[in-house]
Amino acid sequence: MSAMLEIKNYTKSYGSGKKAADNVSLTVEAGDIFGFIGHNGAGKSTTIRAVVGVLDFTEGDIFIDGHSVKTEPIECKKITAYIPDNPDLYENLTGIQYLNFIADVFEIGAAEREELIRKYADAFEITDALGDLISSYSHGMKQKVAIISALIHSPKLLVLDEPFVGLDPKAAFVLKELMHEMCGKGTAIFFSTHVLDVAEKLCNKVAIIKQGRIIDVGTMEELTEGHSLEEAFLEADNEEK
Amino acid sequence: MKKNNILLKTLLMSTSSLNIFRYTTDKKKKGKIVGAFFGLLALYAMLMFYFIAACVGYGKIGIIDSVPVLCSVSISMLAFFFTIFKTNGYLFNFREYDMLMSLPFEAKTVAACKFLYMYVKSLPWYQSISLSMMIGYGIYAKPSPVTYILWIVLSLFLPIIPMLVASFLGFIIARISAGFRKTNIVQTILTVALVLFAFSIRFIMEDLFRNNKVEEVLTDMSGVTDNMAGYYLPAKWFANAITKSGISDALLLVGLSVILFTAVFVIVGRSYRNINSSLKNHAASKNYSMTSQKTKSVLNSIAFKELKRMTGSTAYMVNGGMGQILCTIAGILVLIVGFDNAVTMITQNAPFDHAIIRPAIPFIIYFFIGMVATTACSPSLEGKSYWIIKSLPLSMKTVYRGKMLFNMYATVPFMTFGILCLCISSKTPFVESLLYIILGIVLCAFSTAWGCVCGVKHLKLDWENEIEVIKQSSAVVIYMFPNMIRTMLFAAGAVILGRVMDNRLIALIFIVFESALAMLCYARVMALAKKNK
Numbered sequence: 001m002s003a004m005l006e007i008k009n010y011t012k013s014y015g016s017g018k019k020a021a022d023n024v025s026l027t028v029e030a031g032d033i034f035g036f037i038g039h040n041g042a043g044k045s046t047t048i049r050a051v052v053g054v055l056d057f058t059e060g061d062i063f064i065d066g067h068s069v070k071t072e073p074i075e076c077k078k079i080t081a082y083i084p085d086n087p088d089l090y091e092n093l094t095g096i097q098y099l100n101f102i103a104d105v106f107e108i109g110a111a112e113r114e115e116l117i118r119k120y121a122d123a124f125e126i127t128d129a130l131g132d133l134i135s136s137y138s139h140g141m142k143q144k145v146a147i148i149s150a151l152i153h154s155p156k157l158l159v160l161d162e163p164f165v166g167l168d169p170k171a172a173f174v175l176k177e178l179m180h181e182m183c184g185k186g187t188a189i190f191f192s193t194h195v196l197d198v199a200e201k202l203c204n205k206v207a208i209i210k211q212g213r214i215i216d217v218g219t220m221e222e223l224t225e226g227h228s229l230e231e232a233f234l235e236a237d238n239e240e241k
Numbered sequence: 242m243k244k245n246n247i248l249l250k251t252l253l254m255s256t257s258s259l260n261i262f263r264y265t266t267d268k269k270k271k272g273k274i275v276g277a278f279f280g281l282l283a284l285y286a287m288l289m290f291y292f293i294a295a296c297v298g299y300g301k302i303g304i305i306d307s308v309p310v311l312c313s314v315s316i317s318m319l320a321f322f323f324t325i326f327k328t329n330g331y332l333f334n335f336r337e338y339d340m341l342m343s344l345p346f347e348a349k350t351v352a353a354c355k356f357l358y359m360y361v362k363s364l365p366w367y368q369s370i371s372l373s374m375m376i377g378y379g380i381y382a383k384p385s386p387v388t389y390i391l392w393i394v395l396s397l398f399l400p401i402i403p404m405l406v407a408s409f410l411g412f413i414i415a416r417i418s419a420g421f422r423k424t425n426i427v428q429t430i431l432t433v434a435l436v437l438f439a440f441s442i443r444f445i446m447e448d449l450f451r452n453n454k455v456e457e458v459l460t461d462m463s464g465v466t467d468n469m470a471g472y473y474l475p476a477k478w479f480a481n482a483i484t485k486s487g488i489s490d491a492l493l494l495v496g497l498s499v500i501l502f503t504a505v506f507v508i509v510g511r512s513y514r515n516i517n518s519s520l521k522n523h524a525a526s527k528n529y530s531m532t533s534q535k536t537k538s539v540l541n542s543i544a545f546k547e548l549k550r551m552t553g554s555t556a557y558m559v560n561g562g563m564g565q566i567l568c569t570i571a572g573i574l575v576l577i578v579g580f581d582n583a584v585t586m587i588t589q590n591a592p593f594d595h596a597i598i599r600p601a602i603p604f605i606i607y608f609f610i611g612m613v614a615t616t617a618c619s620p621s622l623e624g625k626s627y628w629i630i631k632s633l634p635l636s637m638k639t640v641y642r643g644k645m646l647f648n649m650y651a652t653v654p655f656m657t658f659g660i661l662c663l664c665i666s667s668k669t670p671f672v673e674s675l676l677y678i679i680l681g682i683v684l685c686a687f688s689t690a691w692g693c694v695c696g697v698k699h700l701k702l703d704w705e706n707e708i709e710v711i712k713q714s715s716a717v718v719i720y721m722f723p724n725m726i727r728t729m730l731f732a733a734g735a736v737i738l739g740r741v742m743d744n745r746l747i748a749l750i751f752i753v754f755e756s757a758l759a760m761l762c763y764a765r766v767m768a769l770a771k772k773n774k
Binding site for chain 2: 054078094
């Protein structure tokens with residue numbers, strides 16, 4: 001399998017010298033569902049935002065399908081989709097206007113976008129609401145629109161920050177199914193979560209980050225060694241204290 | 242280019258009232274949009290009337306040829322100042338930064354589209370000035386039809402260069418601030434310094450050009466603008482293109498605008514991500530240890546929250562605090578140069594007894610302090626955090642009282658200081674000074690309560706950018722314009738009354754009148770709060 005996401009010695013420092021991420025290295029291969037877990041403020045979102053080209057970083061490099069985020073950001077973004085934990089969508093557009101905006105940016109043809117929007121909107125049971133202003137949506141509905149917008153351009157790398165927050169149980173199930181379907185087709189998925197049960201069932205690889213440093217990384221089997229992910233996480237966390 | 246169009250179109254649509262009107266099912270919201278639309282139309286009409294009237298004045302005294310220069314200088318100056326106040330918030334540190342930057346747009350595309358968005362949104366203001374002056378010019382100069390076409394086309398380019406200059410200065414400030422730990426504070430200080438510098442340059446230039454001669458006002462103004470255009474070449478190119486059909490001048494204006502636009506966004510694009518990373522992310526020091534905590538009253542607690550909201554945003558600080566800074570500087574300057582010298586400078590040696598201005602002192606200071614009230618925008622600035630105050634066990638009356646208290650804290654000390662400086666400098670007797678200070682405080686109370694009426698009545702929580710609320714919201718516009726006109730009328734009224742009445746009596750009359758107005762507005766806020774629950 002080829003490396004779809006390669007983070008090499010990524011370091012993010014602030015003006016004060018404080019490091020939000022310190023020499024982070026990991027590899028996500030095509031077809032992987034890679035879970036990124038850690039405490040609040042451990043550096044998960046900072047790392048994710050650097051991966052998707054939103055945040056500048058100090059040292060190291062990040063490669064997506066062989067392209068450097070630093071030197072070829074547009075090439076990277078063309079094949080990446082990002083779903084933030086709290087999506088800031090354009091509130092005064094309707095759901096369908098927003099999805100069309102994303103489809104226009106990724107130059108998706110009319111027939112294809114119609115088919116994909118219908119497929120995903122039906123799956124998330126949001127088709128009826130697509131003509132309403134996003135400002136009238138609940139948090140979960142906004143999350144669903146953000147997910148659909150990420151899926152309609154069939155990315156090679158899907159990056160999600162706490163994707164299950166705010167989703168109803170049915171939508172969470174649909175998202176998990178779609179993640180399986182996508183990784184079956186070779187898409188790499190990299191996502192952060194606090195829900196260890198979900199990570200344990202969904203992921204084949206996991207990295208644990210603490211105070212900006214990766215303290216454990218490997219396949220689910222390597223990390224858990226017959227225990228639950230929760231136990232493995234707590235053990236790794238205690239060893240680092 | 243195609244992606245630029247997609248992004249620009251979406252940015253415009255995402256803040257378009259027409260789009261909300263088409264798709265919202267909320268009838269109240271639709272009504273507000275229609276109301277705001279007609280309100281804006283009325284403002285544009287007022288602005289156009291003013292500029293057409295000014296042109297008629299120019300036409301009558303035979304200096305109609307100065308109108309194109311006046312038009313270009315006015316638009317350029319407005320564009321420059323408006324942009325300085327808006328750059329932070331529109332170009333940098335905007336809400337949907339993460340979403341846009343994760344899409345396959347180049348950084349320079351995002352920055353350029355944000356600039357164009359800012360340009361298109363302010364264009365109606367510049368065009369209402371330009372078109373009205375074109376009409377005025379047309380009436381007296383009777384130019385050829387080509388001139389009208391040239392005027393319309395070139396006036397579209399007029400604001401671009403000053404906006405680019407202001408944006409670039411904003412970029413340099415953001416770039417410098419990004420290197421500091423307290424990014425926001427450094428950015429605020431530098432922006433305020435830039436605005437003060439720009440203001441002082443403007444006055445120094447005017448002073449130089451006036452040559453200390455008291456001339457007929459319009460002729461003098463015309464001389465000032467003509468001279469300024471000599472230094473600011475794009476204004477001269479516009480005027481030459483109109484009055485002398487100078488095609489090369491027209492091409493120079495268009496060409497320079499396009500070249501500068503391209504150059505600025507190539508440079509800005511290079512460090513755009515770096516700047517926004519610094520502005521949007523703050524390191525957590527994680528070194529806090531629990532110490533004894535101080536308690537505050539509920540109202541003070543809300544006021545403190547407002548203070549932190551204000552100091553946390555450069556755009557809010559610069560827009561909301563500029564009056565206070567200018568008032569302090571003006572007060573100190575008047576103390577240094579003396580009241581008589583200050584009046585002489587401002588009125589260009591006009592022969593009159595300067596003491597007659599004394600009754601207007603509170604209104605003069607209010608002109609600095611009262612043009613912006615935090616209460617006009619703070620209810621809307623709650624935005625997505627509105628749930629916090631709504632879910633607290635507080636009535637909205639208490640919440641608004643807290644917001645009003647903050648505005649009083651933010652204005653009364655500066656108002657008092659400004660009036661004191663002017664009173665000391667003008668050797669105003671003690672009782673009269675005291676009455677002026679009381680009137681100043683009452684004016685602050687009125688400004689606070691009137692601002693809150695506008696802020697609550699025109700509450701807008703679903704904004705995309707805080708600048709929309711701080712600078713362009715219906716609440717702020719409705720607060721500011723009547724307040725401005727009212728202050729000018731009252732200042733003039735106070736001076737006129739001063740010729741037939743004792744100054745102390747005039748102050749007392751205004752204290753009673755303004756107190757009544759402030760109380761009326763306060764009662765209205767409480768009624769609105771009861772409605773909002």
